[in-house]
Amino acid sequence: MRKWQQYGFKGMVIGFFTLIVLQSFVVFPRSAQQGPPIIDPISLNVTSQLFVPEEYYIKGLIDDRTDRSPVAFLVPHVRSGSQLETVDLAGGAMNAVKAYLFGVLPRNEQLRPIVVRIKDLKIVESLHDAGNGVVAGEVFLDFSFELDRDGELVHLLDFQGGASYKRGVRQFYLIAPVLKRSINNSLKYFNDWIENESDKDIKLLRDVTIRIRDYQQDMKDDTVFYDPFRPLTWDDFTGRPRFNNYAASIFASIGYEGNSWIEEGKVIVDLTFKTYMLKSSSWVRRENNSYGLNHEQRHFDIAKIVVERLKERVRQLNLQPHNFDRKVSFHYLEAYREMNQLQEQYDRETAHGLNGGAQERWNRKIDEELARFGVK
Structure with a gap:
């Protein structure tokens, strides 16, 4: 975590280490270097477990590499110059890495499932x-x-990381340990991060508590x-x-505000729903009466009904920490479209209030639904 903050990469770590292994390499006489050696695939054999994760298990891998050629470009012999030989991991790159991860980390499927996306995996020599x-x-x-x-x-x-190393020209067996150490570094860093963030990062939390309320404060504006x-x-x-x-017109609409925070390992989402009208966008001619005012009030009531329906749907949602805002926004937009359709239907069927019988039917219908939600 300290390295993350030090370099200022949010959600990213960049690390390199250098390994120089020269103490055991042998300088072969030129007569011994006549034929190029055969380079075997690089084996990521598992000798022991790295550690036991307590917050997650590796569920699988995704090969997201743009270049899916063999992972290693190796110097085969001293006479190769810039001509490198391509060598892959034993069993194929993704199969080898997957087997290695599954081997060095125990898999407890009661924990969080983690997928590792491989964007690049390469070894390049010169x-x-x-x-010598x-x-x-x-x-x-x-x-x-x-x-x-x-x-x-x-x-x-x-x-993002890796390693620099040096080897004797015949010491191909030194490549696999360097690659495994690089992979281990990525696992150790992720493990440290998730242990530190398991009860702090909103994407890692499991429970969401929704608190819903109405905004009713009269700002007298x-x-x-x-x-x-x-x-x-x-x-x-x-x-x-x-x-x-028309004798009058009302601008009635709906909205909501959301705020979230973490409390005792849970995501608390506070949603404030608003049903409102704008005075300066609503108007009336002088000769109007109480019948006309009721018609406009019913437009306001319809907006309130749509908000109550929206609140009812939100309460029934299976919200998770990573998607609650997206889901609530989607249902709000659906409710907004529903409100516009209902307002148009109301005006069409009542002929903007001129059809008294239709207006009375809508009055009863609106009152019944408001009563169902406990509004009236």
Whole structure:
């Protein structure tokens, strides 16, 4: 975690280490170097477990490499110059890495399932000192760790790192330990991160508690928030009348505000729903009456009904820490479209209030639904 903060990469760590192994390499006489050696695939054999994760298990891998050629470009002999030989991991790159991860980390499927996305995995060598038969190599890793939430992958952390090493020209057996150490570094870093963030990072938490309330505060300004004990009056219609045949018009709408925080290992989501009308966008002609005011009040009531339906749907949602905002936003947009459709249907069927029988039927229908939600 300290390295993450030090370099300022949010969710990313970049690390390299250098390994120089020269004490045991043998300088072969030139007569012994006539034929190029046969380079075996690099074996990531598992000799022991790395550690026991307490917060997760590795569920699987995704091969997201743009270059899926063999992972290693190796110097085969001192006469190769810049001509490198391609060598893959034994069994294929992804199969080998998967077997290695499953081997060095115990898999407790009661924990969080983590998918490792392999963006880059490469070993590139060059002839460092032809006279002494010294080869220099670099390992490059680019891994992404993602949480599997019911089939949806949630990005957690990126790791970019690797290693620099030197070997004798015949010491191909030194390559696998360097690669394994690079992979181990990525696992250790992710393990440290998730242990530190398991009860702090919102994407890692398991429980969401929704708190829903209505905004009813009267700011005594241009906005009137819905209050069943405060019906509309004509004084709330302060806009300039439009040039049309209607006697009055109301601008009624809905909205919501969301706030979230972590409390005792849970995500608390506080949602405030708003049903409101704008005075300056609502207007009335002088000759209107209480019948017309009721028609406009019913437009306001319809907006309130849509909000109550929305609140009912939100309470029934299976929200998770990584998607609660997206799901609530989706249902809000659906509710907004529903409100516009209901308002248009109401005006169409009542002929904008001119059809008294239809208006009475809508009055009863609206009152019944408001009563169902405990509004009136």
